[in-house]
Amino acid sequence: MRRAIELASGGLGRVNPNPLVGAVIxxxxxxxxxxxxxxxxxxxAExxxxxxxxxxxAGADMYVTLEPCCHYGKQPPCTEAIIGNGIKNVYIGxxxxxxxxAxxxxxxxxxxxxxxxxxxLEEECDALNPVFFHYITTKTPYVVMKYAMTLDGKTACDTGKSRWVTGESARNHVQQTRNALTGIMAGVQTVINDNPSLTCRIENGRNPVRIICDSSLRIPDSSEVLKTAHKTRTIIATISDNxxxxxxxxxTGAEIVKTKPLNGRVDLKELMLKLGRLGIDGILLEGGGTLNHSALKAGIVNHVHAYIAPKxxxxxxxxxxxxxxGVKSPDDAYMFRxxxxxxxxxxxxxxxxxxxxDR
Structure with missing residues (x-):
């Protein structure tokens, strides 16, 4: 089964919204x-x-990280192949x-x-597919909130300069996460301040769908995001009727997704429902403090990546x-495990x- 788990990881960034699965006979x-x-x-995989x-x-054993499918989709049922090949024992993660x-x-x-x-090895097998498990049961994206900070909790100097908080190895890991998740989301202020490309810089990697929360359509025409929207799928989430x-x-090639206003901003819960319908199963949230706060408050965050630098x-x-x-009391804090x-x-x-x- 450990070999099957190792094999399954080879599909990272290639199988969404399907699960990662490995099989060994x-x-x-x-x-x-x-x-x-x-x-x-x-x-x-099977x-x-x-x-x-x-x-x-015939008479062999099969180890597979996820319960074999038994329905017709883009591929026929794997159960038919297992039965037809005379497998004697099946071990499922x-x-x-x-x-x-189910x-x-x-x-x-x-x-x-x-x-x-x-x-x-159920726990290890489950760890392959948190995105799939969440998406298939909720039809909304699994959201990973990512940030890099110093030992004193700063994401940038008071001047606004933030390149770089962490070292190259940590930043390379962020690129791997961009490759693994279908979407990446940032706020328009991040686009205005940093003009990021929000692409994957891994060789043969997959660019995530870029989602920019921009309530009043302030995104500059000169931004890298809009200049490359015809090449990399880009979604602007807004409440504007302009x-x-x-x-x-x-x-420019960018798509518009509108939500109802919530306190003058994009309704993030409604946005997740709409993005889920567009097939976006996982999102790396690379927002600033304001968008991160809104995401936590809206209850859309599932997982956190906190990079900490010795600075x-x-x-x-x-x-x-x-x-x-902020919360009013330590008892009101967002809790993690x-x-x-x-x-x-x-x-x-x-x-x-x-x-x-959900609070």
């Missing part, structure tokens, strides 16, 4: 074949593994919450006389990861899942 303590879901619309066989798999599967795949295999063992400006932005900027504290009004720590030379990354997102 074993007989007489030998690996006969292995495979993974390589790209959206391509062979599922069928990919069967396609690599050089001998019969994660259960598939997709209502089209235990039906396991039942189909057992009804065919195949022994099924569930929950093998027909002339909306038309100008659409002429102190000092100053007034104008630039912090989360601004806004499931800490994961990764070191990038002198910088560290703290990852957490949010507990009380």
């Amino acid at each position: 074993v007989k007489d303590d030998r690996i006969l074949a292995e495979g993974y879901h390589e790209k959206y619309g391509g062979l599922h 069928r990919n593994a069967f396609s690599q066989l050089k001998e019969s798999a 994660s259960h598939d919450p997709n209502s089209l599967v 235990g039906k795949g396991i039942k189909q295999l057992r009804d065919a006389g195949i022994s099924v063992t569930e929950g093998v 027909a002339q400006r909306l038309s100008q932005i659409e002429e 102190i900027f000092g100053g007034s504290g104008k630039y912090t990861p989360v601004s806004g009004g 499931n800490l994961k720590i990764t070191r990038f030379r002198h910088d560290i990354l703290l990852e957490y899942d949010i507990i009380n997102k």
Whole structure:
């Protein structure tokens, strides 16, 4: 199963909104074949593994990180292939919450006389697909709030300069996350201040869909985001009814998504529903303190990536990861769990899942 997990990761950034899945076929303590879901619309992991066989798999075992599908989609059911190839035992890591599967795949295999063992390295297998599990059950994107800060909690100097808070290794990891998630979201003030491209700089990487929250359409025509909107899918989320400006932005190739106003800003909950309908299953939130605060308050954040650099900027504290009004008491704080720590030379990354997102 550990090998299947390793294989599954090969589909990062290529299979969305499908899950990452790996499969290994074993007989007489030998690996006969292995495979993974390589790209959206391509062979599922199980069928990919069967396609690599050089001998019969009759009587063999299969290890697969996610419950095999049992319905027709872009590919036929994997349960049919497992049964048809004479697999004797199937070992499954994660259960598939997709209502089209959700235990039906396991039942189909057992009804065919195949022994099924569930929950093998379940925690590790579940860790492959938080985006898929969230999206398939809520139809809204899984949101990762990312920021980099100093030891004294600053995301920039009082001058506004922020290049660079963290080192190259940590910044390269951010690029990997951009490649893995379908969308990236920032506020218009970030675009005005920094003029970022919000693309993936990994060789052969995938550019995420760029989503800019811009309530009053202040985005400059000269911004990299609009100048390249014809090449990289770009969405401007707004509440504005300025027909002339909306038309100008659409002429660049950018799409417009409108929401009802909420306190004079884009309604982020409504935006997530609309982005989900557009097939955006995961978003890296690279906003400033204001947008991060709004996202937390709206209850759309699922996970946090906090990069911490061994630096102190000092100053007034104008630039912090989360601004806004703040909570009134420590008892009202946003709480997190499931800490994961990764070191990038002198910088560290703290990852957490949010507990009380809906308050």
